[in-house]
Amino acid sequence: MENNPIREIPVPLLLNQILHAQTYWVMQCMKEVDLKPGQAGCLFILSKEGRLPQKEIAKKLGVKPPSITALLKKLEARGLIVRSSDEQDQRVSWITLSDEGRRYIRRIKDAMKEMEGTMFRDILPEERLLFRRLLLQIRENLMTKEAMESCKIHMKQECMSDLDEEI
Template sequence: MPTPTLDLYSLPGHDIRRLHQIAVALFMQETEPFGVTPVQYAALQAVQNAPGIDQRTLARTIGFDTSTIAGVIDRLEARGLMQRSASAQDRRVRLLTLTAAGQQLVENVVPAMLRAQERILDPLPASERGEFMRMLAVLVSSRQEPDRGEV
């Protein structure tokens, strides 16, 4: 039996992947002067929101793989934006805080990041944006695993 012809744009996974590409491109356009990626921004913001968070919890919080988050932190640390310190309770656990430069970067990048978010939603009528965000939250939260933040 021949494989059916499918319209890629009728598949939610395809459109979600394309929307992700668009969202990253818009984020990078708006935040270019700051040299920060969406994942780096998420890590910086999460640490600013919870100073002293450990690497595993950070990974879970931003829905990132625990084995890969170390590289993200390495790059932020090399730029002098984030620092690791050993936990007093467990020397194997690394606690994260932002440096003064990291705090300043987050403060400076927020307006550009918010412009990117607005540009992502611009094609939707203002009256439908809340509903889109509600449905998006349902899709994301229903697929989260406790260990990784995702399936």
């Protein structure tokens, strides 16, 4: 039997290569719309949630409130979000997408759809469904409480604050 070099590549290495290629595509997409990934994440959260207080956006993005302030100022200066004060509590800032922000979401979704089309070119729909099911199962297998506890041993404590909340 002839050796197939593709079969000799360990699956974790293949997944790592795919992740890097996908990250490259996402970064190219972000360049096209002149956004950083955190800014795009903020716009997607707002497109899903509608209107949120600034503090809640920071929590959903996993960043500290001062970091979200700078990000939101940039998005507001570009006309992608609208900030308004709460009528009962002036300390609370509500954030919503502007019409321009909604147009950006559409552009990003179109680019992601193009990337997905490239990813799954020459792959049958049933193979795509099987691939998705397998990825979900692999994720579930790796994200057990025991596995996450084991990872803590090898990771620096300051990197674990988000994991601690989930476990």
